[in-house]
Amino acid sequence: MKNFFAGLLIATVLALGYVQQRVWLITLGYRVESLSSARDDLLDQYRVLNYNVLTLQSPVILDERLAKRDVQLTPPKAIEILPPRLGAHPPGRILSALPQSEPSWWKQALRQGTQWFEDGRQAVAEPAREER
Amino acid sequence: MLTAAQRTRLALAIMVFLMIAAALWGRLLWLQVLRPDHWVDIARRQHVQVLELPPLRGSILDRNRKPLALSLRLTSVFADPRHIKDAGSLARRLSPLLNRPEAKLLAELSRKKRGFVWLARKVPNQAAGRIRSMRLPGVHLVMETQRFYPHGYLASQVIGFAGMDSQGLEGLEMTCDRALKGEPGWRWLSRDARRRGIGAWETATVPPRDGLEVVLTLDTTIQYIAERALEEGYEKCRAKAACIVVSDPSTGEILALANRPSYDPNRFSRVTPDQRRNRAVTDTFEPGSVFKVVTAAVALGTGAVKPGDTFDCENGSYAVAGRILHDHQPHGVLAFRDVIAQSSNIGVAKVAMKVGADPLYRGIRAFGFGEPTGVDLPGEVGGTLRPPSQWSKPTITTIPMGHEVAVNALQLTQMISVVANGGFLVRPWIVREIRDPATGALVKSFRPKRVRRVITPETAAELQRILARAVEIGTGKQAQVAGFQAAGKTGTAQKLEPNGQYSHSQFMASFVGFIPAGRPVLSIVVIMDEPKFPYYGGVVAAPVFKRVAADTLAYLGYQSET
Numbered sequence: 202m203k204n205f206f207a208g209l210l211i212a213t214v215l216a217l218g219y220v221q222q223r224v225w226l227i228t229l230g231y232r233v234e235s236l237s238s239a240r241d242d243l244l245d246q247y248r249v250l251n252y253n254v255l256t257l258q259s260p261v262i263l264d265e266r267l268a269k270r271d272v273q274l275t276p277p278k279a280i281e282i283l284p285p286r287l288g289a290h291p292p293g294r295i296l297s298a299l300p301q302s303e304p305s306w307w308k309q310a311l312r313q314g315t316q317w318f319e320d321g322r323q324a325v326a327e328p329a330r331e332e333r
Numbered sequence: 334m335l336t337a338a339q340r341t342r343l344a345l346a347i348m349v350f351l352m353i354a355a356a357l358w359g360r361l362l363w364l365q366v367l368r369p370d371h372w373v374d375i376a377r378r379q380h381v382q383v384l385e386l387p388p389l390r391g392s393i394l395d396r397n398r399k400p401l402a403l404s405l406r407l408t409s410v411f412a413d414p415r416h417i418k419d420a421g422s423l424a425r426r427l428s429p430l431l432n433r434p435e436a437k438l439l440a441e442l443s444r445k446k447r448g449f450v451w452l453a454r455k456v457p458n459q460a461a462g463r464i465r466s467m468r469l470p471g472v473h474l475v476m477e478t479q480r481f482y483p484h485g486y487l488a489s490q491v492i493g494f495a496g497m498d499s500q501g502l503e504g505l506e507m508t509c510d511r512a513l514k515g516e517p518g519w520r521w522l523s524r525d526a527r528r529r530g531i532g533a534w535e536t537a538t539v540p541p542r543d544g545l546e547v548v549l550t551l552d553t554t555i556q557y558i559a560e561r562a563l564e565e566g567y568e569k570c571r572a573k574a575a576c577i578v579v580s581d582p583s584t585g586e587i588l589a590l591a592n593r594p595s596y597d598p599n600r601f602s603r604v605t606p607d608q609r610r611n612r613a614v615t616d617t618f619e620p621g622s623v624f625k626v627v628t629a630a631v632a633l634g635t636g637a638v639k640p641g642d643t644f645d646c647e648n649g650s651y652a653v654a655g656r657i658l659h660d661h662q663p664h665g666v667l668a669f670r671d672v673i674a675q676s677s678n679i680g681v682a683k684v685a686m687k688v689g690a691d692p693l694y695r696g697i698r699a700f701g702f703g704e705p706t707g708v709d710l711p712g713e714v715g716g717t718l719r720p721p722s723q724w725s726k727p728t729i730t731t732i733p734m735g736h737e738v739a740v741n742a743l744q745l746t747q748m749i750s751v752v753a754n755g756g757f758l759v760r761p762w763i764v765r766e767i768r769d770p771a772t773g774a775l776v777k778s779f780r781p782k783r784v785r786r787v788i789t790p791e792t793a794a795e796l797q798r799i800l801a802r803a804v805e806i807g808t809g810k811q812a813q814v815a816g817f818q819a820a821g822k823t824g825t826a827q828k829l830e831p832n833g834q835y836s837h838s839q840f841m842a843s844f845v846g847f848i849p850a851g852r853p854v855l856s857i858v859v860i861m862d863e864p865k866f867p868y869y870g871g872v873v874a875a876p877v878f879k880r881v882a883a884d885t886l887a888y889l890g891y892q893s894e895t
Binding site: 230241245248249252255256259260261262264276326327328 | 457
């Protein structure tokens with residue numbers, strides 16, 4: 202009788218463990234699905250923003266914008282061009298040269314607090330569509 | 334102790350329970366052991382679906398890997414009208430988000446017999462996000478890719494465009510479609526009762542293979558310089574059409590190729606076929622005096638003429654083969670080099686007669702005329718060049734000055750590159766390499782192709798001097814570039830009327846040249862179709878060459894020669 206109950210207990214524990222495992226798997230499935238969708242969204246946003254930067258850098262678009270505002274550009278004269286060693290550093294190099302440090306605890310707390318208010322108000326990246 | 338009646342009732346109850354248990358066990362056996370597949374199939378159909386994973390179409394990049402065409406994923410909205418209860422209210426809510434009239438949406442949503450209707454394709458991400466958060470029953474979102482061209486009209490006829498379903502329809506988008514489109518993947522996705530994805534890590538997944546990147550020989554900056562100069566020239570002379578080709582004469586790489594009229598491939602549905610045509614490849618025309626370069630090359634190459642030989646240009650009027658030839662201005666006796674520099678028709682006709690029909694024809698063929706160049710752009714036509722057996726009596730005097738022969742702008746680029754690179758015919762090409770965007774690995778690369786030697790280096794050097802003279806003191810003065818010696822030849826050809834007569838109001842103005850004259854790095858061909866007066870190649874096409882040459886050399890970092 203003792204063995205029977207012990208066996209029943211073990212079987213019950215194993216069955217509960219199996220059920221719990223399935224529940225975990227399903228919960229993790231939702232999580233994986235949502236993270237995968239978030240990753241895809243972020244990749245899409247990255248591509249859109251990259252495209253917008255390209256559009257902003259395009260000489261054609263720049264020309265059109267300047268023409269709309271009636272701004273005329275002329276190429277610099279030879280004397281006005283700085284040799285590369287004297288020229289400004291690209292922004293990336295300046296930023297990487299700056300000391301990188303973690304934001305202080307109160308800044309992090311403030312950021313987390315404001316995130317609560319910002320919930321659902323994330324900026325959405327849209328591909329730029331120039332009106333020509 | 335049970336009575337007999339009680340025992341009977343108990344036995345009946347046990348029998349009933351046993352029968353129920355047997356029925357249940359039997360059903361269980363039937364469901365789980367004897368016919369499990371049927372029910373598993375039904376459950377799978379309800380909960381699991383195959384999800385196609387569309388690939389992202391590959392980008393088209395310039396030689397510095399700047400994107401000229403790329404794909405982004407946007408959301409499209411569709412509905413299943415059978416699951417929509419209040420179509421009117423739904424149409425009212427969706428109309429401002431999808432920017433579509435309410436009545437049209439209502440009409441779509443009311444088609445109860447259909448299980449699928451598009452409500453809007455490729456909507457802004459913000460609108461898609463709002464629709465997603467509304468959780469509207471019967472309304473679904475799906476990701477689709479859309480092609481974008483960040484530089485608008487830049488090289489639009491070269492790149493072409495891809496349609497709504499990411500299918501290449503024109504230009505390189507069409508010819509490189511196999512490499513660009515990629516392969517879709519698929520995965521099993523389990524869905525719960527609310528149709529949320531649960532994840533399907535236990536089942537097979539085939540990831541999509543994104544399209545490959547196509548890297549071109551074009552340089553966005555040089556392309557822009559060429560487009561800007563061409564636009565200015567085209568507007569100024571009010572031409573019907575225009576095109577320009579900038580290439581590296583030693584390798585045949587096309588650095589820029591532009592056409593006018595042009596269009597923005599981001600709005601390809603609104604343009605006419607006329608705007609979409611890559612005229613540099615698809616249009617042939619009688620080249621006029623720029624063709625004298627070939628005549629001069631053949632004359633020098635065959636030894637029929639020496640640079641110092643003189644020709645009587647008959648003071649501008651010469652009766653030959655039943656026709657009277659004219660020069661645009663009268664000349665007396667000119668040295669051979671000045672016959673070319675001053676673009677004398679009479680002088681060139683006499684040179685050609687000295688060369689003879691067969692050697693002239695063979696020489697022209699050697700320059701690649703009469704057959705396509707083999708450029709990797711769609712729709713190239715080879716032009717027309719008849720063999721001497723089909724020539725009429727005056728043909729020996731008209732072909733040398735670019736009549737009775739039809740060429741395209743790329744063939745002229747190939748021709749001038751022969752002179753610039755020391756005598757080799759090089760195939761023009763535009764696709765440099767194909768790469769895998771995921772790994773950056775090179776899938777295929779293309780190399781310059783020297784087709785054959787056409788003229789000797791000495792002949793090429795002599796021609797370079799003659800063409801530099803044409804710019805210095807001849808008809809191409811407006812092609813002079815400050816700080817560099819340019820070389821080239823102008824052309825102004827009368828166009829043929831439909832009745833076969835040469836027009837006196839419609840012309841093809843052109844300039845073919847290279848720079849710097851001594852060690853050429855750029856070959857440039859400018860064609861203006863039907864410019865208004867003054868319609869001369871030296872007036873409408875040469876200034877475009879000048880501007881493109883000056884700006885491109887500055888961009889490439891070449892220091893002034895003087």
